[in-house]
Amino acid sequence: MSKTTKNQSSLSRTLSLRVAISIGVGIMVGAGIFVFPGIASGQAGPAAMLSFLLAGSIAFIVALCTAELATAMPESGGGYYFVSRTFGPFWGMLIGIGQWLGLVFASAFYLYGFGSYLLDLLKEIGYQPGDPIILIGLATALLLTFINIMGTKSAGRLQNNVVLILTGILTLLFIYGVLQAFGIIGETSLPAPFAPMGYSPVFGVSALIFTSYLGFVQIATVGGEIINPQRNLPRALVASVLIVLCLYLLALFVTNSVLPVNQLKELGETAIVEVARSLIGDIGALIVLFAGLLATFSSANASILSSSRTIFALSKDRLVPEWVSDIHERFGTPHRALFLVGLPIVGILFIGKLEVLAEVASLLHLVIYGLICACVLKLRKKRPVWYVPGFKTPGYPVIPAVGMLAGFGLIFFMKPLSLMLGGSVLLVSALYYLAYAKGKTLTDPSPPHIEPQLRQPRILLPIALPLEKPIPLAILRNFTDLEVLLLGYKELKEQTSPEQFEEEDDGESQKELDKVKKELEDESFDVITELVFTRDVSQAIDNVILEYDCQALLVVKPIEELSRLLIPVYDINQLSKRYATVIYELTKASNLPASLMFIESDESSEDSENENTKDTSAMKSKAIKRLKQAGVQRNKIETSALKVSSISEAVEEKSESDDLVILVEANAKERENFINRIREKISNKIECPLLVVLEEREREEDTEREDSPAEDVEDVEEDKENNAS
Template sequence: MSEAEGAGDQELARDLGFLEAYTIGLGTMIGAGIFVLPSIAADQAGPASMVSFAIGGIVSLLAALSLSELATGMPRAGGSYYYVNRALGPFFGSIVGWGMWGGLMFASAFYMLGFGRYLTFFLPMGATGVAIAALVMAAILTLVNYVGVKETGALQNVIVIALVGIIIVFIAFGLLNYDAATMGEFNPFGWAQVAATAGTIYVTFIGFEVIATSAEEIKNPSRNLPLSMLAAVVTPTLMYVLVMFVSTGTISRDLLINSRIPVAEVAAVFSDISLAGFNVGAAAMVVGAVLATVSSANASILSAARVNFAMGRDRILTNWLNQVHDTFRTPYRAILATGGVILLLIALNVEIGTLAEVASFSYLVTYALVHVAVVVMRRADPSDYDPAFRIPDPLYPVVPVLGLLACVAILFQMDLVVQVIGVVIVGVGIAWYVLYARSRSRTEGLMGEAISPEPATVPDGRGTYRVVVPVSNPVTESDLLRLAAASAHANEDGNAELVAVNVIEVPQQTSLSQDLAFEEERVQAQSDLLEQAREVAGGLEVGIRTRAVVGRSAARAILDIVEDEAADQVLLGWTGKRSRREHVLGSTIDPVVSRAPCDVTLVKLGPEGSRGEGDIAALAGQGPHAPVAARRAHEFADAADGTLTLLNAQVRDDAEDEGEGEDDYHAAGMETVESVAEAAGLESDDYEAEVVPATDLETDLLAALERFDTVCVGATRTGTVSQALFGSLPETVGSEVEGTVAIARGPEDSPRSVREALVERLQP
């Protein structure tokens, strides 16, 4: 019997697809930067500042390639912090952890001041008013993350789509109104200043790091993670370059650098339409700026809390900070600490440009170490490092070397005051390591292994026929596993196995592994449940592996495991009750039944002694999945030495004489039974055949099934999602028959309708 690595080795569900991951990164990058930085960049480098944005994009692309390899090789919450800590050790991990946390807080303060500035378009106010507006919104966002409002994730996607549309329209009108004479001298301050400006504006490119901090939650990371990171860099880079091109070619440099709301000033040139006293074009950009700054700050606060947790997990930071709230299930102390520092930075009246540059400094240090980390991991090649994406050989080690040099070069070009603040943050990380983390950290770097690598291999002990069994109730667990084992034994080719799965669901605002660390009761219950599964499987003489998952949605987690395991069947328990409100069979069952690409068996357990035992019947009708039900019934009967009856109901007109046409009804029923048995691969001595004449199909069929201990019925559903998932008759049998009922379907290859796809997409 193969066992899991042990109870307590929880894994995180992968809930984020390409679009979700892409918008997470894009939502942070298309924020205050594109709306506030044009004035600051034009002041420092003139029209050549568009080259600064291009440099920032190139540096970010190099970092994204290294991060993509590390994230697919070590998909853990914490992003760059975790990779550096794992590769270079806790000394550098402490530097990066504190740097990322500090960078996100400085960036959030920058976003909030940008928010306040753009409000002046509608509410004229001075610097004090801007600061107050920034403080109020920062406090609101801190509260939103503290409480854990689930809708913020969906709202983020809507905001990002709206922003992209607004910016595209801005660029289109700008290109139509472009005037080369307005731009003036392209590079008035020299290329050294262009390089220095790249450091100022780099805060706009930290968004793809947010994707890496969520690596554990990204579905199909080998594809979606690098694609989403690269797309989240390329898209804003092109937009920034074009926005600077349009801005410097539309209004004078003096007007641009002195404007608190630069893109709104530019948009006002394109539009001569006013509404309620406000220029429509400028107002549209202001609305976009307000949405963008709020979205960016919200994403940064969320990411900061996750970095805190990753540091606490490695004992570099005290876990007191990561305590999860009893009611809201959010890391409230980390969120409050992050929000408090953001409020302090705003209250201290730190210059908005300085906030941006310090955030940039912190992340440039981080990415410089990330490039070193990817080289170390390649050289050390530990057994648990198997990246699905690798930097292509022609580009390795060119990418990490160039990336490291580019980050260092920009750091040396930044203003002295920024370098001093940045060095202080690095110093805090070093001091914290020496005074606190060195004696507590559980991790060791891989520098030694990188110098003298020793490759390792990991054997694969998976079986050939695999049944996934979600378990959540210790009372029903053993019977579900026994039925799954019966099916596995019948289909095995010498090496079948079960995969027992339990899922702990976690709210959006909490890092999946963070909730796990503080949910001792739920984690222990999960551990006990899966340990019991292993004990049960031992008595059934079947191999078993257990998977303990923490995720946003149990259904999505189960579907991901079914896909990951290439399962042949998923067997789920069911109460037998139907819900006529949000779900048909249940919030977890519905999506699994609808979308699992393998056999699905839904089991309602009856009284003891009727659970896949005794007299077993399978409905042998015309439905497409009747052979699957017959095969499942034979598996149960064979394992329990029970008797199997294939039962067919033939509807007849009760107005006819009882004897008239009886032979015809019986012959038609037997023909159907034999057809189902043949399709199921059953021999004639595997079953008994019975034909039930019925005037009312449902009533008479239920009466005929009363004498059986276990009933298997095939799904009949072929219509839209508004119908019963398995079909009305199978679900009626499931809810009305007192004994055990198994409803089965085989793989469904038919494409989903547009309506089904939309409903699936809108499900939480």
Template sequence: MKNSNSSEFKSKAPGTELARDMGLMHVTMIGVGAMIGAGIFVLTGMAAGVAGPALILVFLLNGIVTGFTAMSYAELGSCFPEAGGGYLWVKEALPQPNGFLSGWISWFAHAVACSLYSVAFGAFAVDLLSLGGVDFSQLVPSFIKSPPHLFWTKLIAVLVGIVFVYINFRGAKETGQAETFVTMVKIIVIGMFIAFGCYAIFSGNLAEPWQSHFSGFFQKGFMGIIMAMGLTFIAFEGYEIIAQCGEEVVNPKKNIPRSIFLSLIIVVPIYLLVAFVALGAVTPEGGMPTWQYLGTRGELAMIEAAEHFMMGKIGRIIFLIGGLFSTMSALNATIYSSSRVSFAMGRDHNLPGIFGKIHIKKRTPYMAVFISGAFILFMAVVLPIEDIASATDAMFLLLFIFVNMAVINLRKNRPDLDRGFKVPFFPLIPIFATLLNLLLAVFLFFYRPLGVWVCIGYILLGVFIYYIYSRKKEFTAKAAPAIHMERPVFLENKSKYHILVPVANEQTVKQLQRYAVEIAKSRSADITALNVIRVPSQLPPSEGRKYLNESRAILEKAIGSAEERNIPVSSVVKVTHNIPKAIIETCEERKINLMVLGWEGEKPARNRVFGTILDEIIMNTVCDIVLICRPPAEEAKISRILIPVSTIKYAVLSLQMAEILVKDKQIPIVLFHATYRDDIGEIKKYYESELRKLNCGINPDIYEVKISKAS
């Protein structure tokens, strides 16, 4: 008997977890800080140009729509309080390639968001330097054909992107004090914007009644509202940051759902007030509608608005400083998150191993940082800011669709999870959220088609990479480790037919193996006896070693049964967190043709046929399966075999197995069919004729066809 190298099990692997020291208020402020970020500084003007005076309605409806997805985040965050967020949940809940695509999309979403923030930083920096007297028209090389401000905006975007890529390579990050300072600057600046705007509106000093700024409220129509909702949706995605902090939150079961909802309750009114004062307090010259004026100013619209009613140039400078602080904070966070997602995918073998490399001295995923940084800078240079924003929103909307699908799947398949919050009216709300997110993503195509085409191309590239590269690499790397393997004893002729017998206990191993041996003898097959040791997810796989002797005892019985009949047999013990996955992997590794499984016949849980483990194996295995219900403790004499059939061609395997069991024995095999029809005799003749037409080694003479009229 040959054992595999088990040095990895010599010592217990230590568990690691983060200190839970973040209370409700702390984690709520993280979500608020993430939402009141660069999006509100950059996208409000663009959205006004798309939605018109209905900009306020856009933010209100987005608050409602994002609230549905927030419920899914609250449920999953309460029962999976771990770092990882949506990517982790989708990998846990949905079959591949959904897990791969969620990570692929998350990487792109954070990277393209970083491109948006870098371009916005460039635009704010150019405007601030212009106020300081810098004439950019004199600083553009003659061979550059683009407008001077656009050239310098893109150049500064690239430079600031390089700076933050380098910061992330070094491992430097904002301290808690610096992050608090940046958040306070953002809140103070937006608070001043709202206060000065409200004073301008209600003091009566405007050149025209503020109510006139909202006339023709729906003039941009339904499509304008939907497109603007899709464009500004990124401003509401901060609750994913809350979910990613789950491992550090005190009492996450309660505090994660509470913080997600509290952050939305705080942020949505702020967005409504910002939209209200931006539309109501700005009076453009020449009679241009306020919404149109803001739309023409694009990413600088809020800066222009601040100059109108917030102390003139001083207000503009204050808002520019707030925008610069906000975009720098967002830049650092999104470079960090995009590189960590690609690093995790490299470590999980979804992307090439170069993404999973860690710098020896800096201890950072330096290649993931550099590759993500190059991707970010490329997007910043190539795409206009409107298309960058469109691509960003489309990708986050797709990620939220995956999360809503995950909550539906996990509620159905993992009812055992300890949930601190449950989505009400399940599954209507996650389904409704999925449809709304899909609707917003589709309508973004009508706003900026280029950004959406980029997303579609990126997703198709991801599907190609998964099936050509990632699928095979991930399977090879993540196969359940075998801690015991024994090669076949009898190898006179190499078998072309392979049988797998998963055995779980000594009471049924002999009986399962008896059926497998009969089949193997008739088909000149070999047998692999498999025992799977399940280790709880909280423990390292090395814990499975203590059960190896027990597994060997089970397998010795399986080997003995096969050796008595000179059947080539091998045995394998695998240790895993997931029993069905280990069995499925063994089928693929050993190119199994037939699997013999035992079933206790117990009543399964709701929405199950045979039970959680058996259902997953049957649904995800391509080989034939023989399922033996309640294998008898002692060898029982078979006196009769009944095969219920609907269509003969789908019962061929059953017929073959039955003939193997009755070989050289005078045991009748009854082919049974129930019908509502009256012409029983004709039906019987039909089935007898179909039996004789089969060309697969079936002996039609040993079958008794019985047709019964159903009542």
């Protein structure tokens, strides 16, 4: 591998769950919790709490949709990556540039606020430094850019510590205010009346304050660097929204308990400082100013980190020059992408008036949020082979549809100037795409739980010539991008040599094989053919599997309609990722139910019964997890336990004519014997077709690495939760 290629490799996974949550909370708490309580309460009174609850509910829906997309595509780029892989590079470019510039404007706004808070804090303690807000913001921007270049882990540690201190300060202050409002400390002062201006301002205020919830999707922007994304991404997204929603509701409740609506309207963005002063005196004002410093600092740091990953993702897709995605050899960070974030921030700081630009950032993010929900709707319907999310949005399709409409709907409450500027950013992005990136293609995502070679699975279909049974097209039609290896064979008697029979056959078998090939090609399948004359069919099948690296073997049986998957499970080692992917291909369009049969030997002694029960429980939890990864809904998974002497006996007892029996090869080294058992003891006893998922030769060596005991324990706990629900 060349040095250049190495520099453009994926970023390391170094961000923990705690750091991922702190990135989302750090951006969302930001300046919003210090600026909006006074402004919102001045417009709607205590009913502004409903505005924050409404905006938070929309954010929560988008967080659920983002969690689904992020577990299917845990890559850097977040909203840009999701939209580009769902709707194509053109829409990806619009969202990518919008996400990058939106975060650049937001970072500049936060840094300007940081300078303002620092000056106010200095003035509060009696020092008059003049008015160098821009210089303070500029120096802080350069400092944060340098910290992020030094390493993602260092930047994440800084972010985590700052957010912990900030949320701790705010929580203590607001809890003290709640205790005072309920009369536990001092006199009771509950906010009343609740809606002095009526309920009509609630929706307008929701649009105004929605900028407070712009940070959670940026967790997905650094998804390529989060440890164990299948578990940590959904938790971080949902937890960050809920934490911030609780903080905002506490802030609104305390603000309206301490000061009347008229005074809040007059104070506006400085109201929270006066609220703290009223609660605990001048020390309260100092605490809030200090917390404001931390909030704007953490928001700027998280925005710089996330924005650089958007540029990094655009560069890896060659929609902007490839040199942008180079990774620093020493620090392992995208240093050039970080410079393309830090330098524009420095320039924008000199504009000074950034309120309108902050609203433009909100507008661009609302477009992203609406499209994120649209991605879930489209991908669930289309179900491409790579889309196997570890988390699914509940209430589909209603919840994603509501999120999409709400996200786009709030845009119409924006100011006309903001709409013009946001539209200009999207227009410039479109023109750039047409001039530079038109015609570029994007690679499909590579989720860690889907094997890359199964993007176009190759199924071996052995048929005895002349063909006596019809090809099971009802099964093959469930696959997309399928390659069929059609093996036509003539099983010879012991005394007949292959050479002698081939001469006597005079091409008749080849004509039969070509006829079947044409039937499959008419169904738009890619078909490879092999013709063999052999005394040992199992060995011939084994040889072809190895030569062509087949992923599955389909035993022909006539079938008109496929209605159920029947899956005997007898060995935990057979429950591989390949098994999940092949089943995903079968169920993605038809959403077939699956019946799992857990097989125990009926010859087990009493001493081994408890051990067998434990093994069955482990197999059950793991099998259900694999089926859920394959897209089978939990309520469509049926389980049963059988005590029989053989698999063939179990299959014969439970199978029906419109089933598809799925066996999984547990030991590839003994494949020939396995195929013999299928042909002699299983296939002849059932009326339905049979699909065998084939494992790689090195499967036994990889079993422990792929499925650790810790994962098995997690699977069991997850299954307990599923059963309880």
